[in-house]
Amino acid sequence: DAKTTQPNSMESNEEEPVHLPCNHSTISGTDYIHWYRQLPSQGPEYVIHGLTSNVNNRMASLAIAEDRKSSTLILHRATLRDAAVYYCILRPMNRDDKIIFGKGTRLHILP
């Protein structure tokens, strides 16, 4: 399985945009890029996923580099409730089993 690399932690001010980076230089052409987040003592929450094109939903935007070796999760206006661990994950197109979570990025929001 291809690996992802994320910063251990980041800080952002409340009500400002947040850009969370993820490197995945060994991604294959059939890997989807997924983002999940996990708040303390809760289960992971799906945020967004994409394959090649940038994606938007009500929670966030996903910007995928043209060579697909990196991606950025964008929270447009951070709130205190966005403080969580964010995981960038690759999921093969033809596999329907486990999600492999790494250490993720712990996002701190400053009021």
Next chain:
Amino acid sequence: DGGITQSPKYLFRKEGQNVTLSCEQNLNHDAMYWYRQDPGQGLRLIYYSQIVNDFQKGDIAEGYSVSREKKESFPLTVTSAQKNPTAFYLCASSIGGRGGNQPQHFGDGTRLSIL
């Protein structure tokens, strides 16, 4: 609201005792999963089921058992053979059959501790 319900939220196990963790979903999803999370670590897959009456072992199935008699339910039993059961257990579900082009939806977990 549709979702995944795990119960109980906290569970204590005595030595030599089997305990069962409940997972119920009303999302009409075919696939269901059990993960274990240890402090500061990622999730590890215990068992998964892609259809009723069928399930497969994940990476750390030893000491655990599951059943999938109904689409909505996927209970996990932690047996006495699991020597280090203290962890946060997470159940998830997905539509199934679409590979990586689908999210998994998670419950809020059960925290199991040893007395």
